[in-house]
Amino acid sequence: xxxxxxTLVGIFQSSGFARLGEPGGWLYAVMICVGCFLLxxxxxxEFEPLIxxxxxxxxxxxxxxxxxxxxxxxxVGDGLEHPMWTQILNNGGLADMLYMGVKLGIYPPLIFLxxxxxxxxxxxxxxxxxxxxxxxxxxxxxxxxxxxxxLAATGLVDFTQKQSAAxxxxxxxxxxxxxxxxxxxxPELLGSIAVAAYSYxxxxxVIQPPIMKALTSQKERVVVMKQLRSVSKTEKIIFPVMVTIxxxxxxxxxxxxxxxxxxxxxxxxxxxxxxxxxxxGNELMNIITIFLALSVGCTTSANTFLNTRTLFIIxxxxxxxxxxxxxxxxxxxxxxLLTGGxxxxxxxxxxxxxxxxxxxxxxxxxxxxxxxxxxxMHAMGPNVAGVIGSAVAAGILINIFS
Amino acid sequence: MNLGSDVxxxxxGIVLVFLILVLLMAIITLxxxxxxxLNEKKKAAKAAPKAPAAKPAAPVQSAAAAPAPQVxxxxxxxxxxxxxxxxxxxxxxxYTLKAVRxxxxxxxxxxxxxxxxxx
Numbered sequence: 001x002x003x004x005x006x007t008l009v010g011i012f013q014s015s016g017f018a019r020l021g022e023p024g025g026w027l028y029a030v031m032i033c034v035g036c037f038l039l040x041x042x043x044x045x046e047f048e049p050l051i052x053x054x055x056x057x058x059x060x061x062x063x064x065x066x067x068x069x070x071x072x073x074x075x076v077g078d079g080l081e082h083p084m085w086t087q088i089l090n091n092g093g094l095a096d097m098l099y100m101g102v103k104l105g106i107y108p109p110l111i112f113l114x115x116x117x118x119x120x121x122x123x124x125x126x127x128x129x130x131x132x133x134x135x136x137x138x139x140x141x142x143x144x145x146x147x148x149x150x151l152a153a154t155g156l157v158d159f160t161q162k163q164s165a166a167x168x169x170x171x172x173x174x175x176x177x178x179x180x181x182x183x184x185x186x187p188e189l190l191g192s193i194a195v196a197a198y199s200y201x202x203x204x205x206v207i208q209p210p211i212m213k214a215l216t217s218q219k220e221r222v223v224v225m226k227q228l229r230s231v232s233k234t235e236k237i238i239f240p241v242m243v244t245i246x247x248x249x250x251x252x253x254x255x256x257x258x259x260x261x262x263x264x265x266x267x268x269x270x271x272x273x274x275x276x277x278x279x280x281g282n283e284l285m286n287i288i289t290i291f292l293a294l295s296v297g298c299t300t301s302a303n304t305f306l307n308t309r310t311l312f313i314i315x316x317x318x319x320x321x322x323x324x325x326x327x328x329x330x331x332x333x334x335x336x337l338l339t340g341g342x343x344x345x346x347x348x349x350x351x352x353x354x355x356x357x358x359x360x361x362x363x364x365x366x367x368x369x370x371x372x373x374x375x376x377m378h379a380m381g382p383n384v385a386g387v388i389g390s391a392v393a394a395g396i397l398i399n400i401f402s
Numbered sequence: 403m404n405l406g407s408d409v410x411x412x413x414x415g416i417v418l419v420f421l422i423l424v425l426l427m428a429i430i431t432l433x434x435x436x437x438x439x440l441n442e443k444k445k446a447a448k449a450a451p452k453a454p455a456a457k458p459a460a461p462v463q464s465a466a467a468a469p470a471p472q473v474x475x476x477x478x479x480x481x482x483x484x485x486x487x488x489x490x491x492x493x494x495x496x497y498t499l500k501a502v503r504x505x506x507x508x509x510x511x512x513x514x515x516x517x518x519x520x521x
Contacts, residue, residue, distance in 0.1 A: 128430040135423040142415045149408040161408070235437055242429060250422055385423065392422050396415050 019065030027302035028063045034305075035060035035297075038195070047202035051175060051293045055194065058297020062095070070095035070298040075103055076188045098295040102183050102190070107292040108176035109260040114285025115176075115387070116264020117277050119355065121239055123381040126228040129335065130347075134385025136331030137351030138393045140171030140324020144316055145397075157312050162186050165397045167313050170197045171320025172390030173204070173354040179296060180257060181394045185401050191300030192310040196317035204357045207318070208325050208349050209365050215329045216345050220336055222370040223344040225378045236269040247392060253402075254395025258388065324352040328382065350379040353386040472501040 012018055019025055038056035042049040061069045071092060074084040083103060088096050101107045124130050148164035151157055159167065166186035169178045170193060178197040182190050200207065213221075240262035248255035267277040332348025346366045350358040362379035473482050486499050 125430055125434065128427040128434065131423040131427040131430075132420075135420045138419045139416060142412045142419075145415070146408060146412045149405060153405055161411075164408075229434075229438075232437055232441070235433060238433065239430070242433075243426060246426060246429065247422060250425075251418070388426070389419055389423055393415065393419050396418050400411055400415070 014066065016065040016067070022065075024302075025065060027306055028065050030306060031063035031300065031302045032060050035063065041199075041202075048175075048198050050289055051198050052202070054290055054293035055198070055297035058095070058294040059191075059300045062298040062301055069093065070099060070295075072299060072301060072304070075099065095295055095298040098291045099298065101288075101291055102179060102295050102299075103187065105180055105183060105256070107288050108180035108183075109256045110288045111176040111285060111292065112257055112261040112391075113264040114281050114288070115355070116240070116261040116266075117268045117281035119261070119265055119268075119384055119387070120380070121265060121384055122231040122236060123228060123377050124384050125231045125235055125239055127378070127381045129343075130381030131385045131388075132335070133328050133331050133348045133351040133382035134387075134389040135351075136348065137324045137328035137353075137382070137386050138172065138389045139327035140320045140322075140352065141168045141390070141393050141397075143323045143327075144168040144171050144320035147319055148312075148316055151312065151316070157309060159309075159312075160186075162401045163189055165401050166193055167316050168320060169193075169390070169394060169397065170200065170313075170317040171324045171352070172386075172393060173197075173201055173321060173324065173352040173358065174387060174390045175201060176292075177257060177353075177390050177394045179292065181397055184398055187299075188304060189309070189313065190296060191305055192313045193317075194296045195300065196314050199314075200317055200321045201354050201357065204321075204352075204354050205361050205364070207321055208358065208361045211322055211325045212329055212346055212349050212361075212365050215326060216333065218369060220333065220341075220345050221366060222373065223336065223341060224370065224373050225344055225347075225375065226342065228377060228381075233269065233271075237266065240266040240269070243388065247388070247395075251392055251395035251399060253398040254391050257391040257394060261387065261391065321352065325349045328352060328386075344373075344375055344378070347375055347379040347382055350383040351386045351389070353383070353390050355383050355387060356380065358386070359383040469500075471499045474501075474503045477502055477504070 020029055035056045038052055038059065041047040042052035042056060061067060071088070074087045074092065074096065083100075088100070145164050145168035148159050148167050149161070152159040152164065162185040166178075166182040166189055169181045172178065175194070175197050179190065179194055182193045186193075244255075244259050244262040247258045264277075264280055267273050267280060328348035328351035329345050330348070331351070332343060332345030335343040335348075336345050344366060346362045347359075350362045352358055359376055359379035359382075363374070363376040366373045366375040471482065471486075482499075482502050485502060489497050489499055
């Protein structure tokens with residue numbers, strides 16, 4: 001009988017419940033609650049559920065005391081230049097193996113491949129000036145970098161240059177790009193940055209309209225834009241090849257992101273590789289989304305997530321997003337003035353990637369002012385230009401800091 | 403902490419992003435102009451041999467000599483006249499109306515298709 005009770009006590013003492021009661025154990029409970037809250041947002045509010053659901057579940061899994069789902073100490077630590085490959089291969093489990101795809105920068109480009117198969121660059125090709133709006137929205141990234149550095153200068157938080165750059169990329173409103181840059185520059189912040197980036201992307205319809213309305217007059221918002229010219233198939237095929245070569249020659253660090261995006265798009269436009277195009281855009285992308293979101297969720301351990309840094313990342317992320325939106329709209333206003341009122345400034349806000357949500361917001365705000373106005377296709381130009389712009393900005397940041 | 407270098411990084415980053423995207427814009431604009439002029443040349447080449455052929459097709463008597471169109475019951479004469487006039491205006495006398503029949507109204511479907519197909 002005594003042996004039976006000893007066994008039961010032993011099992012209880014090694015259980016997660018006992019560890020929750022240990023000093024600092026409450027932090028795990030808080031993280032599990034945060035995970036459940038994110039699950040609520042994904043399931044009930046439908047905030048980017050494809051990413052947020054596996055990410056939130058990964059967060060819960062990684063914070064179950066004693067589960068040992070992931071060993072972040074093998075990947076990140078003081079003085080650790082390279083992951084501890086031997087330890088990972090000897091002791092690592094599923095989450096460790098999946099996380100290698102993030103650490104090695106494999107998943108984000110594969111997601112870009114899938115995005116490429118679903119993206120239509122015709123609105124951008126027919127209106128190349130959209131690229132200016134896509135470029136303007138990247139002000140958010142660099143403005144936030146400066147904000148993070150100023151914050152560090154005040155001594156409130158100790159963000160390094162690399163960490164500031166990783167936080168700033170949230171302003172690109174592009175989840176895979178944010179993860180790609182952060183895994184290279186500041187892997188210790190990956191969980192916080194990924195959660196902030198995807199949360200804000202889901203909140204685009206809430207964050208953007210007030211900024212758009214505040215910066216534009218009613219006269220500007222009701223502008224009906226001219227119909228776009230039709231783009232030939234040859235132009236659509238030349239575009240991805242040309243962009244890859246030009247961008248990669250100037251910023252080689254952006255080659256993998258831009259290249260995979262354009263490869264996916266070339267598959268779509270050429271029309272001769274229907275089978276692999278469908279695989280890249282559906283099955284492969286879905287599989288990678290699960291791997292990416294789950295493994296990123298698993299990186300959010302209590303000691304790296306529950307601190308003031310995360311709070312600052314969330315605040316800076318919001319600034320980045322708002323700043324990018326404002327810069328896009330202001331650039332749209334400049335174009336409105338220069339073209340004699342032919343450009344509706346509302347399409348400028350779509351320059352912050354977040355495809356196609358940001359373009360839909362432009363359409364919605366424009367239509368609320370003028371029900372006969374259809375801005376969607378016009379906003380898709382800056383929207384896809386924003387994807388290229390944020391990938392270029394990511395390449396520049398990696399080039400400068402790595 | 404050296405904020406000066408951060409300012410330089412920020413400015414360099416913004417300028418580089420703009421330069422690259424402006425370069426892409428220039429290339430795409432140039433490409434668009436080349437394709438537009440090529441398309442116009444193609445259109446002109448197609449239209450050129452047709453122009454002289456259109457001259458002998460002018461006689462109006464052929465339309466007058468054509469048999470009267472078979473018109474389904476219940477379609478008023480002014481509707482038939484309007485259709486005839488539209489065909490004449492669009493086809494420049496090239497086509498003759500042979501029959502007028504009621505069809506299922508496809509305009510609504512065409513409208514929906516036109517606005518939703520691109521998405």
